[in-house]
Amino acid sequence: MAELRWANEMLQQAGLRITAPRVTVLRVLAERPHAAADTIIGAVRSDIGAVSTQAVYNVLQVCTDAGIVRRIQPAGSPARYELRVRDNHHHLVCRSCGTVGDVDCAAGEAPCLEPSERLGFDVDEAEVVFWGICPDCAPPVREEETV
Amino acid sequence: MAELRWANEMLQQAGLRITAPRVTVLRVLAERPHAAADTIIGAVRSDIGAVSTQAVYNVLQVCTDAGIVRRIQPAGSPARYELRVRDNHHHLVCRSCGTVGDVDCAAGEAPCLEPSERLGFDVDEAEVVFWGICPDCAPPVREEETV
DNA sequence: CCGAGAAACTTGACTGATTCCAGAAATGGT
DNA sequence: ACCATTTCTGGAATCAGTCAAGTTTCTCGG
Numbered sequence: 001m002a003e004l005r006w007a008n009e010m011l012q013q014a015g016l017r018i019t020a021p022r023v024t025v026l027r028v029l030a031e032r033p034h035a036a037a038d039t040i041i042g043a044v045r046s047d048i049g050a051v052s053t054q055a056v057y058n059v060l061q062v063c064t065d066a067g068i069v070r071r072i073q074p075a076g077s078p079a080r081y082e083l084r085v086r087d088n089h090h091h092l093v094c095r096s097c098g099t100v101g102d103v104d105c106a107a108g109e110a111p112c113l114e115p116s117e118r119l120g121f122d123v124d125e126a127e128v129v130f131w132g133i134c135p136d137c138a139p140p141v142r143e144e145e146t147v
Numbered sequence: 148m149a150e151l152r153w154a155n156e157m158l159q160q161a162g163l164r165i166t167a168p169r170v171t172v173l174r175v176l177a178e179r180p181h182a183a184a185d186t187i188i189g190a191v192r193s194d195i196g197a198v199s200t201q202a203v204y205n206v207l208q209v210c211t212d213a214g215i216v217r218r219i220q221p222a223g224s225p226a227r228y229e230l231r232v233r234d235n236h237h238h239l240v241c242r243s244c245g246t247v248g249d250v251d252c253a254a255g256e257a258p259c260l261e262p263s264e265r266l267g268f269d270v271d272e273a274e275v276v277f278w279g280i281c282p283d284c285a286p287p288v289r290e291e292e293t294v
Numbered sequence: 295c296c297g298a299g300a301a302a303c304t305t306g307a308c309t310g311a312t313t314c315c316a317g318a319a320a321t322g323g324t
Numbered sequence: 325a326c327c328a329t330t331t332c333t334g335g336a337a338t339c340a341g342t343c344a345a346g347t348t349t350c351t352c353g354g
Contacts, residue, residue: 075220103262120282135267
């Protein structure tokens, strides 16, 4: 079970207490990147039994604040969470089903882009969301018809 | 009043019926770009009297669908609406007060950026949000909570 | 080993933003 | 002006998430 201890270490290094809900949330996120709170709650419950909804929201909140979890909120979908947090990568979101995919940031460090005008803002991050249709939602075209 | 008729024309060209709520919502948006539904409802009411909340939401919905209004939904803030819709420009959002500013897209046509990997998605838009602190919320000023 | 204080969890009410619904009113083509 | 269609009204309902109060659990000094 030593290989399952990474979650404990993540929490420890972030200065957070190690508790069953926390460890489980992190493990769930490792398995299902971009899961919504809803999904996470379900997975945590089927993993360790009863856990309050609030507890999971608390865990997500403290982990996000501690910088070990990243929250993404694509328009029209509930918040999603992921563990990839160091690299400032971006996301592909399906307009039809909401599926989220990761794309590496082409430009390296944050903010990876510069606004053309700054309007006096002190910009620290450029968040990029690529909108499109995922392979599963693609219109049913026959393979022969490759226009 | 001929110069106030642009709203009617916009609706007409979009194939939408001309009604007081619609015309007023468009005028409000012209004056206050990036307004939230809340703000729009207030402004419409002080303009033409009683209008149901639902009516405004309907107007925003049909206009967005018709492509004459654009909806933006920065994380942690209610949806905002704007009339700039042809050019695919981007936004600056203040982490503190939520103020939104426009920035022209440096790269021209949509999608102005290309994801480094496509994962099979058919990408049609790259949405960029620059996060930062606006001049009004900049540090040197004393922290007078207005959240 | 014990107890105090802090941190985390549970429960349940509550909020804000938005949508759904059914009926009444307004719009625009003939 | 008439009528079918579209839009607006009012109110209930939903969804995602937050708040607050009370209880349990952990951690650490004595």
